[in-house]
Structure formats: structure tokens, C-alpha cells
Amino acid sequence: MQVDPGDPVEVNIWEAYIRTAVTHAEQDVSLVELERAAFYERCRNAYAVVATGESALYANLIIRKGVVAAG
Template identity: 55%
Template sequence: MLKGISHLLSPELLKILMEMGHADEIVLGDANFPAASHARRLVRADGHGIPALLNAILPLFPLDTYVESPVALMAVTPGDTVETPIWEDYREIVQQFHAVPVEFDEMERFSFYERAKNAYAIVSTGEQALYANVILKKGVVV
């Protein structure tokens, strides 16, 4: 254990966050996300929800301020009636850790999958909310 670092961050996940450089991306995939088939590096975080992981990651992880949208969400498929209240949770959590307002991009599902394939890593979570997947683009530590 380390002081000041959430117990939700496994040694493997901490290593990946440290290895990532400016503009590298990490995906936090919900329980339905095809993480194993899309990941270059896969981290398991079974049993943990994405809001809790965001609260653990974002104090350590700067978002990219050189792009319009350093956070991307998987958009609800047209015609699907799924509600996405978890997105508001994400916005509140991001705002807590980043003084500069952060724009969220909403990406079509298959475009999101393609972008995820190029991410530095994918974290497979136990998040049960639908359309809860999120991509974070790392910024510069100043």
C-alpha cells in the first residue's frame, strides 16, 4: 500500500498510468465492453465501477489540454432508448480534478471500438451501466 493512492489502483494499473505519455489514451470499459478482444494491454478491474475508478485515477492523471475533447464517450445507438445518467457523474468527477472546463466527445459505437483498439490500455471494469465506456487522453504533468 502507498499513502494517498486509492486501493482501487492495482500495481498493474499504476504501472500503465506511469508508462503512458502525452496524448496516450486509456479506455475504461463497462462490463459489456469487448475489452479482451480489443486491448493491446488489458487490465482487469472486475467488481469496480467506472465512477470510483475515475475518482482514483484523475488525481494522478492530467487530461490533455491541447485537444478539444480529452474525454470520449460511446454515444447511444440511434433508436436505442437507454438513458445515460452516469455521464453526468463523469462530468462532475472530471470537473473536480480539472479546473479548466473539459469537453466530452460522443462517438458512434463502432468508431469508439476502433479508437479503443489503438489505446495504450483498456481497463475492464464491473460497471453495469449501459454506454458507460469512456476514453481518457493523457495530458502533460506540469
């Protein structure tokens, strides 16, 4: 989720997300920031929601699985 306009918080968790994704991905990784309302709208169509103990601000993340090839 994108930082709200005017919020002075510095988000450090995204760097960890990028490192983790790049380390474990078999394909290219792309991250897109979504404005709060757009983020929650996308969440309404989510297959599953996982609540973790992460307490960092703006640590919300949507993970989209790609097509899995047979074989």
C-alpha cells in the same frame, strides 16, 4: 460511446463522469460522444484497457492524457 440510434435508454452515468472530471481536472474538460464503430476503432490504439464493475449501459469511456509539462 454514443447511444445507438433508436435505443430508448437514458444514460445517467455521463453526468457522474462530468462531475468527477471537473472536480479533479487541473485544466478544462471536454467530452465527445463517438458512434460505436468509431469508439471501438479508437480503442484499438489505446495504451491500456481497464475493465471495471460498472454495469451502466453506454458507460464506456476513453480517457486521453494531455502533455505533462516538466517542473
